[in-house]
Amino acid sequence: MKIVLRNLTKRFPNRNKKEGGFVTAVNNFDFEIPDGKLVGLLGPSGCGKSTALNLISGLEKPTEGKIFFGEDDVTGLPPEKRGVGLVFQNYALYPHLTVRQNILFPLQNLRGTERPSKEKMEELALEAARMVQIEAYMERRPSELSGGQQQRVAIARALVKRPRVLLLDEPLSNLDARLRLQTREEIRRIQRETGITTIFVTHDQEEAMSICDLIVVMKDGMEQQIGAPQEVYDRPVNLFVAKFLGTPAVSVFEGEVREEKLYIGGNIPVLDVPGVADRPVTAAIRPEGFVPDTVGTLFCVLNRIEIMGRDTSVIATNSHCLNELNTLRAIVDTEEIDEGRMPGSNIISFRLKPNKTHLFDPVTEERIPFGAVPAAAKKTAVPAAAKKTTAPHLPDPVTEERIPFGKELSEKKKSVKHHEG
Ligand SMILES: Nc1ncnc2c1ncn2[C@@H]1O[C@H](COP(=O)(O)OP(=O)(O)OP(=O)(O)O)[C@@H](O)[C@H]1O
Ligand SMILES: [Mg+2]
Numbered sequence: 001m002k003i004v005l006r007n008l009t010k011r012f013p014n015r016n017k018k019e020g021g022f023v024t025a026v027n028n029f030d031f032e033i034p035d036g037k038l039v040g041l042l043g044p045s046g047c048g049k050s051t052a053l054n055l056i057s058g059l060e061k062p063t064e065g066k067i068f069f070g071e072d073d074v075t076g077l078p079p080e081k082r083g084v085g086l087v088f089q090n091y092a093l094y095p096h097l098t099v100r101q102n103i104l105f106p107l108q109n110l111r112g113t114e115r116p117s118k119e120k121m122e123e124l125a126l127e128a129a130r131m132v133q134i135e136a137y138m139e140r141r142p143s144e145l146s147g148g149q150q151q152r153v154a155i156a157r158a159l160v161k162r163p164r165v166l167l168l169d170e171p172l173s174n175l176d177a178r179l180r181l182q183t184r185e186e187i188r189r190i191q192r193e194t195g196i197t198t199i200f201v202t203h204d205q206e207e208a209m210s211i212c213d214l215i216v217v218m219k220d221g222m223e224q225q226i227g228a229p230q231e232v233y234d235r236p237v238n239l240f241v242a243k244f245l246g247t248p249a250v251s252v253f254e255g256e257v258r259e260e261k262l263y264i265g266g267n268i269p270v271l272d273v274p275g276v277a278d279r280p281v282t283a284a285i286r287p288e289g290f291v292p293d294t295v296g297t298l299f300c301v302l303n304r305i306e307i308m309g310r311d312t313s314v315i316a317t318n319s320h321c322l323n324e325l326n327t328l329r330a331i332v333d334t335e336e337i338d339e340g341r342m343p344g345s346n347i348i349s350f351r352l353k354p355n356k357t358h359l360f361d362p363v364t365e366e367r368i369p370f371g372a373v374p375a376a377a378k379k380t381a382v383p384a385a386a387k388k389t390t391a392p393h394l395p396d397p398v399t400e401e402r403i404p405f406g407k408e409l410s411e412k413k414k415s416v417k418h419h420e421g
Pocket of ligand 1: 015021
């Protein structure tokens with residue numbers, strides 16, 4: 001079921017009596033949510049995500065505007081007539097009812113011709129329980145389940161009436177980190193299997209990016225950008241979106257364009273930016289956009305290197321970096337760090353990847369596009385096949401302990417010799 005929002009606005013009387021007036025929680029939403037997709041509503045706390053969801057479910061009435069499910073205008077319909085399934089952060093299960101009774105509850109509330117037979121209800125409840133893989137716990141009470149299992153029951157309860165639309169408001173926030181990862185994959189699977197148009201509210205960009213077909217980025221009640229996660233990550237429409245997506249976040253610099261070249265302080269350009277007129281700019285660079293390189297021209301003071309599993313972070317300082325303490329964070333290939341370091345000094349130089357560098361107007365903060373990468377810059381890029389690869393791991397099939405091989409062995413020998421000597 002496609003969801004169409006037309007000029008949808010919700011104003012609340014300000015809770016802060018001193019300030020008075022109104023708070024616009026949702027400001028003129030005007031977009032469509034395509035049928036059968038998993039859509040993430042993403043933004044910082046207080047930006048209006050829950051209000052938007054409550055408008056769609058019917059729990060809140062809009063101040064202005066309309067909501068359509070497919071061709072049906074549902075703006076005036078109460079929640080129970082909209083065919084929506086709702087799941088909240090705190091599960092909201094009935095503690096005195098078993099899992100089975102909790103899932104049955106929405107069906108037992110149906111009246112007249114809508115009410116299925118007893119057998120049919122049991123059948124639908126079991127089907128919903130199977131969908132979320134909770135059927136082994138049907139006779140338990142919520143207090144006898146883990147948080148993740150309780151949230152699955154809540155999802156089953158939302159699915160049992162076969163809703164046209166499934167609405168999830170921060171459904172993973174009460175779960176620990178591992179369960180959160182697992183449950184979000186579950187939500188993805190359930191959405192795929194049922195094909196129900198689903199809106200998933202979260203303030204966690206990684207969560208939204210990892211499972212959603214589309215994300216809607218919000219700020220102060222306003223939609224900022226809608227698109228596939230990768231699309232929004234690769235082409236943020238404004239500085240807010242660039243900063244909000246991605247961990248670690250972009251590093252932001254005060255810069256200037258002269259003769260289609262980007263300068264960040266100094267008189268040596270750091271990047272070609274074809275098609276941009278001479279002007280001041282704000283440059284936001286993804287952590288993976290910095291490449292340590294002796295021919296690089298963004299000079300920084302190296303503060304420290306952090307190696308965490310797969311990632312190697314370089315933390316460095318540049319006086320034009322607008323981040324806290326002028327500190328930028330780059331994620332680099334471990335083998336490449338030394339390629340940007342000047343022997344005997346703590347200076348590191350970076351080359352910038354053009355597709356990881358975004359320019360914005362310093363005043364409006366809107367995106368300034370720039371042209372294709374010139375052929376010369378492309379040539380210097382290392383072809384994928386020539387990239388250094390790290391050795392794979394070879395565990396013993398029985399003890400599961402590491403079996404060293406190749407270079408590692410000779411290094412081991414060396415260190416043994418060292419010990420002996
Ligand atoms: N019933 C209400 N009365 C007055 N103001 C409200 C009401 N509900 C929400 N607001 C205000 O509307 C704005 C949006 O609130 P909303 O709960 O939709 O944000 P949110 O994005 O869901 O935030 P969070 O991530 O913290 O859940 C906030 O400024 C909030 O204080
Ligand atoms: Mg909320």
